[in-house]
Amino acid sequence: xxxxxxxxxxxxxxxxxxxxxxxxxxxxxxxxxxxxxxxxxxxxxxxxxxxxxxxxxxxxxxxxxxxxxxxxxxxxxxxxxxxxxxxxxxxxxxxxxxxxxxxxxxxxxxxxxxxxxxxxxxxxxxxxxxxxxxxxxxxxxxxxxxxxxxxxxxxxxxxxxxxxxxxxxxxxxxxxxxxxxxxxxxxxxxxxxxxxxxxxxxxxxxxxxxxxxxxxxxxxxxxxxxxxxxxxxxxxxxxxxxxxxxxxxxxxxxxxxxxxxxxxxxxxxx
Amino acid sequence: xxxxxxxxxxxxxxxxxxxxxxxxxxxxxxxxxxxxxxxxxxxxxxxxxxxxxxxxxxxxxxxxxxxxxxxxxxxxxxxxxxxxxxxxxxxxxxxxxxxxxxxxxxxxxxxxxxxxxxxxxxxxxxxxxxxxxxxxxxxxxxxxxxxxx
Numbered sequence: 159x160x161x162x163x164x165x166x167x168x169x170x171x172x173x174x175x176x177x178x179x180x181x182x183x184x185x186x187x188x189x190x191x192x193x194x195x196x197x198x199x200x201x202x203x204x205x206x207x208x209x210x211x212x213x214x215x216x217x218x219x220x221x222x223x224x225x226x227x228x229x230x231x232x233x234x235x236x237x238x239x240x241x242x243x244x245x246x247x248x249x250x251x252x253x254x255x256x257x258x259x260x261x262x263x264x265x266x267x268x269x270x271x272x273x274x275x276x277x278x279x280x281x282x283x284x285x286x287x288x289x290x291x292x293x294x295x296x297x298x299x300x301x302x303x304x305x306x307x308x309x310x311x312x313x314x315x316x317x318x319x320x321x322x323x324x325x326x327x328x329x330x331x332x333x334x335x336x337x338x339x340x341x342x343x344x345x346x347x348x349x350x351x352x353x354x355x356x357x358x359x360x361x362x363x364x365x366x367x368x369x370x371x372x373x374x375x376x377x378x379x380x381x382x383x384x385x386x387x388x389x390x391x392x393x394x395x396x397x398x399x400x401x402x403x404x405x406x407x408x409x410x411x412x413x414x415x416x417x418x419x420x421x422x423x424x425x426x427x428x
Numbered sequence: 429x430x431x432x433x434x435x436x437x438x439x440x441x442x443x444x445x446x447x448x449x450x451x452x453x454x455x456x457x458x459x460x461x462x463x464x465x466x467x468x469x470x471x472x473x474x475x476x477x478x479x480x481x482x483x484x485x486x487x488x489x490x491x492x493x494x495x496x497x498x499x500x501x502x503x504x505x506x507x508x509x510x511x512x513x514x515x516x517x518x519x520x521x522x523x524x525x526x527x528x529x530x531x532x533x534x535x536x537x538x539x540x541x542x543x544x545x546x547x548x549x550x551x552x553x554x555x556x557x558x559x560x561x562x563x564x565x566x567x568x569x570x571x572x573x574x575x576x577x
Contacts, residue, residue: 182556352478352480352548352550353478353550353552353561354550354552354561357561397564401480401483401548404480404482404483404486405483405486420480420483422480422548422550423550423561423564424563424564425544425545425546425547425548425549425550425564426544426549426550426551426561426562426563426564426565427477427479427508427519427520427543427544427547427548427549427550427551428461428508428519428520428540428543428544428547428549428568
């Protein structure tokens with residue numbers, strides 16, 4: 159392993175990429191800016207003096223990605239085909255998570271562009287919010303994944319960035335868990351949504367109190383879920399299968415306390 | 429024997445293990461399913477297999493039991509992988525041993541048809557232009573219905 163930006167004498171130089179084959183390159187980076195909960199709340203409500211914070215930071219990130227070669231000495235100027243900057247407001251951690259994805263068909267990687275986009279989007283967030291909070295802290299700026307090129311694919315090995323769950327269940331990226339597991343005090347049914355259905359609904363697991371069911375069967379459970387959260391109306395879209403305690407079931411199958419009910423799309427194994 | 433695992437498998441090794449010490453077996457049929465680099469879209473670069481732990485094993489068990497009820501089988505081995513796989517990787521192995529070839533051929537075919545339509549596995553394919561969940565195929569259901577007559 160050697161540093162490609164150093165020549166045989168150890169001097170910095172720009173890598174000649176003229177003879178490298180073009181390939182599809184993609185990189186994703188992420189970072190966080192921690193702030194006071196009040197600042198995050200103002201940001202979410204759009205109540206900050208400089209106006210729409212996230213829209214401004216998004217444009218700043220995109221612009222920065224395009225100008226990476228002006229900032230980082232040995233970076234090539236690239237004709238990026240895509241730059242996307244996204245934000246997730248994390249109230250539990252009191253921070254904004256910034257992610258950037260860059261893509262092009264070319265001879266050199268785009269991870270510096272993605273990292274630059276995240277960095278400048280974070281700096282812009284700071285600038286937009288500093289009137290109300292000077293203690294904000296930018297951190298954890300890192301490459302999440304890159305693909306294409308000779309050095310091969312890279313993916314940061316954390317729970318959040320794993321490509322997809324093998325085991326269906328708790329805490330996948332971008333999904334919301336509602337309620338908690340059954341406790342002894344209140345009889346309830348544990349509901350799981352699997353595979354494509356989990357992603358479509360944005361719900362992995364939810365506990366449904368037994369007394370919210372008008373009828374103690376799968377049809378009654380579906381009705382109770384729809385009252386609980388409108389997203390469950392999508393249980394009627396397309397073919398959705400159901401298993402009660404891991405055995406295939408239908409709308410008429412009875413359910414009771416502590417049952418595990420799974421909804422999932424048609425199977426596609428083999 | 430049924431296994432759901434992330435690790436790769438070797439079809440030859442599995443078949444040898446199934447036959448070890450047996451001289452009453454007259455026929456062994458083995459099917460290996462592989463990851464293709466094209467499916468609903470061209471240029472599939474990888475796929476991720478998700479399953480429903482617990483139910484997966486019992487569904488596969490039920491399929492094998494059903495096969496044993498229909499044909500005189502001496503031994504069956506089913507291995508299905510989960511997690512991230514790339515084109516060329518083996519996904520599924522079904523090895524069926526019987527005294528005679530017809531039972532072994534048919535039971536292997538049957539187990540695969542039922543596995544594809546009844547075992548809780550889901551494929552998400554990663555292609556050059558994005559990820560998508562694989563849709564069910566009507567031909568798989570038509571294949572499975574052949575055994576219901």
